[in-house]
Amino acid sequence: MTDTGTAGIRAVNPKVAIRLIYVAAMFLVAMDATIVNVALLAICKELAVSPAEAGTVNIGYLVAVALTLPLAGWLGDRFGGKRVLLSAIIVFTAASVCCGLAWSLDGLILFRVIQGAAGGLIAPVGMALLFRAFPPEERARLSRSLVLPIAVAPAVGPIIGGFFVDTLSWRWCFYINVPICALAIALGLLALKGNERQPASQLDFVGLLLSAPGFAMLIYALSQGSIRGWGSPEIVVTGLLGVMFMIAMIVISLRTPAPLLQLRLMSERLYRTAGLIALCTSAGLLGMLYVFPLMYQDLFGASAFHTGLTTFPEALGLMAASQCMPWSVQKLGVRRVITIALLCAMAVFGALCLVQADTNPWLVRALLLIGGFTLGHSVGAVQLLAFAQVEPPRMGQATMLFQVQNRLGSALGVAVIGSVLAAGMTGSPAGAAAGVGLSAGPAALGYQAALLAAAAFLALAWGLALTLREADTAGVLARRSQGPAAAAEAAKRAKAPPVSS
Incomplete structure (x- = not known):
């Protein structure tokens, strides 16, 4: 990057910077939940697997997002929102490259899980930085930024994915993340303010051990129940365990002075x-x-x-x-x-x-x-x-x-x-x-x-x-x-x- 470009990034208002970073990162996280849908058939043919097996590519991503989401608030407070957000974007970018280079279905699923785990941190940590940067009287303007990743990304995912599958390769469904994430990382490193931390207590390990698997199993059961059958042992067992974990987490969190999830x-x-x-x-x-x-x-x-x-x-x-x-x-x-x-x-x-x-x-x-x-x-x-x-x-x-x-x-x-x-x-x-x-x-x-x-x-x-x-x-x-x-x-x-x- 040239000195002129670096100086230009440094001159960006930190409020503008966090809006651009959040929108770019969340757009990719939301788009990646749908962009692969239209590429599954091409993935099946190239990696020589069945459609049922390839469906795990999306399931792994969604479950991984659910696993790390409950930890995001504590990490952001403990290590600082800027550090956690940029680290998550870096991991998301690296995992995207590895997904595009995947040589087997197992490798693709592994990298999608890593990608989803990083994506689960981006949304809450980025939103917390946004709402800390903008006082209440200025937040109505944020709607112009927040709706883009929420609404547009899932809709354009299948269109972009279909274009890549038809003209290039399904691997470009992942490579597309790299330039956008790289710009977000550069903007964050050079334009965001210092890594401000918030008061954070010790990590609630009990809450983490209950909420992460409970939330992940519940999401899995809800998303796969209509596909695999609500009466199938896999869905029944996973759903019941998820509900039990979540109930236990709620009861214990309400009795814990500093829980992982502030249900109060x-x-x-x-x-x-x-x-x-x-x-x-x-x-x-x-x-x-x-x-x-x-x-x-x-x-x-x-x-x-x-x-x-x-x-x-x-x-x-x-x-x-x-x-x-x-x-x-x-x-x-x-x-x-x-x-x-x-x-x-x-x-x-x-x-x-x-x-x-x-x-x-x-x-x-x-x-x-x-x-x-x-x-x-x-x-x-x-x-x-x-x-x-x-x-x-x-x-x-x-x-x-x-x-x-x-x-x-x-x-x-x-x-x-x-x-x-x-x-x-x-x-x-x-x-x-x-x-x-x-x-x-x-x-x-x-x-x-x-x-x-x-x-x-x-x-x-x-x-x-x-x-x-x-x-x-x-x-x-x-x-x-x-x-x-x-x-x-x-x-x-x-x-x-x-x-x-």
Whole structure:
């Protein structure tokens, strides 16, 4: 790198730097969860393995993310967010190179596990750095950054993966990470401030030994149950063990002065409600993104690449929402933005049930664009609300717990909606090859029921949003528009008990 380039990076505002680093790293982590999906067949052919064996490539990644996620908050506080974040990105980059060079399925799975373990640290540690760098009155602008990796990356993953498989090689699905990660590492080393640490107690080994395997087994059971069968011994045993580990972790954490997972944060009503809304929204959104592309290919005979292009407007809607959300919150208030957005998204999901083989593709794209635009408002406003009353020393634990809930929500959505789909499809989709509409066969009813189940998750999130109080959201807006003194007074009023008339 030239002296001019180095000087330019050093001149970057640290707030701008952490936004760029977080968006770039999280974009790759989120994209890597989906980019390999369309490359599995090519991997099978080159490495001479069956599709069932190749599926472990994605499972290993998701389980590894779940294993390290509970440890992220403590590591960031103990060793400093900058050091942990950049170390995780470096490991993620090295593992990506090794995945591209993998000579066997076992090697590929091993490197994917390492990649996922590093990715599990990036989200909560990076988000904690973000919210420590930006005071509450400036956080509404962060929605423009946060929605990009959350919404766009999973949508573009299959498109980019399909392009690489068709034109180059499946190995480029991993090599694409290297230049972006390299820029993020350089920017972090030269532009981020010193490695500030937060007060951290001794590591809660009991909590780690319970939460890491418990969370990983639960994610595995939820993500694979509809594929392998909920009654299979593998899923039953793994799921029960995961639940037992998690229950034990919750009981012990509530009795431990400094637990690995600060579950006491859930006693704060605003944080708890925002987290549950985010969980249900994530379940509905990821469930819809799972089932609708399947329906579009299975019933209507669309190609994988064409389906990816058809569903991509949902990501464009989320991007547009990230630009409009701060203005919408200022004009309508956080509570109204969330409730209106969820209602509109439910209507869109309902309309997707009516899509048929002869439906104009541009109408489908318009529906997905509107769905992304409305859900983007909800996602951004909920994130703004969740951390509005969290103090900086607890931000690492708060963001990590929030990420855990989102992961569980995503897995829960795919599990429930996949099970509804499987239960509704009592036979193979007759006429699928001929492109018949949704009125034909039990498969169509299964897809309809699955999309309605996704809408039901949004309905649950909407019901939770109705429990928000105006005092909660008024405090957030006051911080943004009236300055520190008014913010302190608004926060005090928001925490005070309501005065009876």
